[in-house]
Amino acid sequence: MNVRMRATPLILAVAIAACLSLQARAQMPDAAGGSSATGKAYKFDKIADGVYYATATGTMVTGGNNTVIVNNHDVMLVDAGITPAAARALLEDVKLITDKPVRWVVNTHFHYDHTAGNSVFEPDVEIIAQEYVRHAILDLDVLHREPFKTTQTNLPKQIESLKQQVSDEKGPDKRAALEKQLAAAQGELEQFKELVPTPPTLTYSAKMALFRGQREIQLLFLGRGHTQGDTVVFLPKERIVCTGDLMESRLAYMGDGVFDEWINTLEALKKLDFDTVLPGHGVPFHDKSLITAYQSYLKDLMTQVARLRQQGLTPEETAQKVDLTSHRADFPQIEGPGADLRGVRRMYQWMDEQASQ
Numbered sequence: 482m483n484v485r486m487r488a489t490p491l492i493l494a495v496a497i498a499a500c501l502s503l504q505a506r507a508q509m510p511d512a513a514g515g516s517s518a519t520g521k522a523y524k525f526d527k528i529a530d531g532v533y534y535a536t537a538t539g540t541m542v543t544g545g546n547n548t549v550i551v552n553n554h555d556v557m558l559v560d561a562g563i564t565p566a567a568a569r570a571l572l573e574d575v576k577l578i579t580d581k582p583v584r585w586v587v588n589t590h591f592h593y594d595h596t597a598g599n600s601v602f603e604p605d606v607e608i609i610a611q612e613y614v615r616h617a618i619l620d621l622d623v624l625h626r627e628p629f630k631t632t633q634t635n636l637p638k639q640i641e642s643l644k645q646q647v648s649d650e651k652g653p654d655k656r657a658a659l660e661k662q663l664a665a666a667q668g669e670l671e672q673f674k675e676l677v678p679t680p681p682t683l684t685y686s687a688k689m690a691l692f693r694g695q696r697e698i699q700l701l702f703l704g705r706g707h708t709q710g711d712t713v714v715f716l717p718k719e720r721i722v723c724t725g726d727l728m729e730s731r732l733a734y735m736g737d738g739v740f741d742e743w744i745n746t747l748e749a750l751k752k753l754d755f756d757t758v759l760p761g762h763g764v765p766f767h768d769k770s771l772i773t774a775y776q777s778y779l780k781d782l783m784t785q786v787a788r789l790r791q792q793g794l795t796p797e798e799t800a801q802k803v804d805l806t807s808h809r810a811d812f813p814q815i816e817g818p819g820a821d822l823r824g825v826r827r828m829y830q831w832m833d834e835q836a837s838q
């Protein structure tokens with residue numbers, strides 16, 4: 482789950498600026514002489530032979546970005562989409578780049594925007610994840626907890642706000658863009674009715690390796706971080722790593738974070754031998770210094786939250802008061818002081834747990 486930013490055009494503009502800024506850093510397209518294909522809901526950018534990064538075209542809400550790994554005889558999808566409808570659209574659009582069957586799906590973590598598509602896959606498709614993901618989907622009542630709860634609550638309000646913006650907008654291009662956004666949000670609300678939390682069919686604890694023809698695919702649990710069961714998909718020959726939300730190109734949702742361990746897990750990530758990061762949200766990037774920058778953001782946030790908590794401030798007050806603007810050069814989505822309340826609440830909870838041990 483990323484920090485969702487569809488509420489206002491201003492926030493959207495900041496998000497787009499953030500992406501553009503990181504795009505410059507990422508030096509896309511890729512060394513493999515990248516090409517792309519655009520389907521109805523997904524656009525595929527070629528990153529290496531048989532490896533594509535799939536992002537939304539905007540016609541529907543798709544959730545996290547996916548990586549498509551085309552092997553000699555079959556295909557692996559990294560993450561399953563935000564709804565069953567998104568997963569079906571991905572299966573349809575993926576035919577633009579290959580006629581091989583999807584045989585493997587990896588859930589990088591349990592958040593609904595990476596797993597809610599699980600229910601559409603046939604029984605011969607293995608859905609693989611770290612073992613915590615199966616526990617979380619079966620036992621945590623994921624449709625009545627964060628991060629789904631806030632999305633579900635806010636979506637009708639966002640739809641009303643978009644309707645208002647459409648009727649206020651005079652410029653035809655901006656109006657068309659808003660109408661597209663509105664249709665995608667209305668579709669998402671409808672598509673949420675179909676959600677059936679569906680656990681992975683195959684789990685591992687620390688490491689799993691698949692050898693498919695010439696392709697070696699490693700699934701690695703490097704430690705707790707964004708959640709308690711994040712998988713990194715590592716292609717050692719292609720020097721590519723898919724990081725889910727453990728490391729996005731921007732600030733990640735923190736409501737299930739295990740914060741000090743997250744920093745250590747990112748240190749383990751940096752030790753892998755890769756050139757390209759394909760994150761769960763945002764844009765691909767090549768520079769490990771962005772990972773260091775995110776570690777530094779997390780450290781700074783933890784220090785500030787610990788101090789304000791010590792002073793007796795509530796999570797609500799702390800979420801308004803923390804000031805991470807010094808990290809803005811690396812994470813342009815930081816508009817001013819403050820941080821996501823759900824992340825700060827989780828940090829309080831984490832510090833309580835630590836203190837009681």
Ligand SMILES: [Zn+2]
Binds near residue numbers: 482590592707734
């Ligand atoms: Zn997430």
